[in-house]
Amino acid sequence: MSSPTVERTTPLDTEELVRVEAVSRVFGTGERAVPAVREVSFTARRGELVAVRGRSGAGKTTLLNLVGGLDRPTSGRVTVAGHDVTAADERELLDLRRGTIAFIFQTFGLVPILSAAENVGVPLRLARVPAAEREERVAVLLELVGLGGQAAQRPYELSGGQQQRVAVARALANEPQLLIADEPTGQLDSQTGRSIMDLIRAVVHARQMTALVATHDPALIDLADRTITLRDGHLVDD
Numbered sequence: 001m002s003s004p005t006v007e008r009t010t011p012l013d014t015e016e017l018v019r020v021e022a023v024s025r026v027f028g029t030g031e032r033a034v035p036a037v038r039e040v041s042f043t044a045r046r047g048e049l050v051a052v053r054g055r056s057g058a059g060k061t062t063l064l065n066l067v068g069g070l071d072r073p074t075s076g077r078v079t080v081a082g083h084d085v086t087a088a089d090e091r092e093l094l095d096l097r098r099g100t101i102a103f104i105f106q107t108f109g110l111v112p113i114l115s116a117a118e119n120v121g122v123p124l125r126l127a128r129v130p131a132a133e134r135e136e137r138v139a140v141l142l143e144l145v146g147l148g149g150q151a152a153q154r155p156y157e158l159s160g161g162q163q164q165r166v167a168v169a170r171a172l173a174n175e176p177q178l179l180i181a182d183e184p185t186g187q188l189d190s191q192t193g194r195s196i197m198d199l200i201r202a203v204v205h206a207r208q209m210t211a212l213v214a215t216h217d218p219a220l221i222d223l224a225d226r227t228i229t230l231r232d233g234h235l236v237d238d
């Protein structure tokens with residue numbers, strides 16, 4: 001893959017990529033205010049797979065959205081690769097989401113009328129990568145996730161696990177530094193879920209990316225380098 005970045009090939013495993021400082025998010029106001037995330041602070045290094053666990057409603061999705069710039073905190077600060085996500089304007093957030101930060105969701109989020117290859121190519125189109133290079137990079141990405149033979153298939157022709165593999169390939173297309181995955185295995189059986197987590201883990205370590213993965217599943221938490229736990233919006237010690 002022709003990559004413009006050299007960072008990933010240098011050993012950066014002690015370098016901090018994500019810094020979350022006293023971040024809080026309150027939904028609503030007055031009596032109806034819901035403090036979903038409360039004074040959460042942590043850092044994550046390059047090459048690190050961090051599981052974010054906690055019961056339903058503990059604040060996992062809210063926290064991941066704040067780190068990824070999909071939502072803004074009520075107070076506190078998030079920095080990703082030196083960019084202050086909380087102070088970024090819409091233009092900067094768009095740039096961050098196109099290049100630095102990528103998302104994987106529980107429901108895969110593929111475009112139904114596009115083939116696997118076309119889905120993976122979407123971020124490359126948005127980044128205006130020329131067609132020939134795009135095709136080459138998509139082929140490499142599909143091979144990487146074990147779907148070299150399924151390039152022409154539409155999402156409905158693929159299993160849930162295969163669809164999530166396409167979503168992983170798409171997330172990797174622009175060589176992000178941070179991968180944010182919200183319950184990426186939530187719709188998969190345990191064996192398929194484990195294979196997706198194995199894939200994410202392998203990619204994170206090979207490319208020295210950082211991944212934040214929200215999950216309930218203890219089997220998947222075992223695959224993480226580190227776990228942080230939320231309870232009622234607070235970060236608690238493991």
Ligand SMILES: Nc1ncnc2c1ncn2[C@@H]1O[C@H](COP(=O)(O)OP(=O)(O)OP(=O)(O)O)[C@@H](O)[C@H]1O
Nearest residue numbers: 027028034036054055056057058059060061062063
């Ligand atoms: N947009 C919103 N408006 C109001 N309250 C919200 C909003 N989003 C989340 N909440 C509330 O914030 C709290 C945390 O929700 P969040 O979705 O972050 O939890 P979670 O740990 O991801 O849960 P799950 O595992 O069920 O996805 C919950 O009480 C939820 O009801």
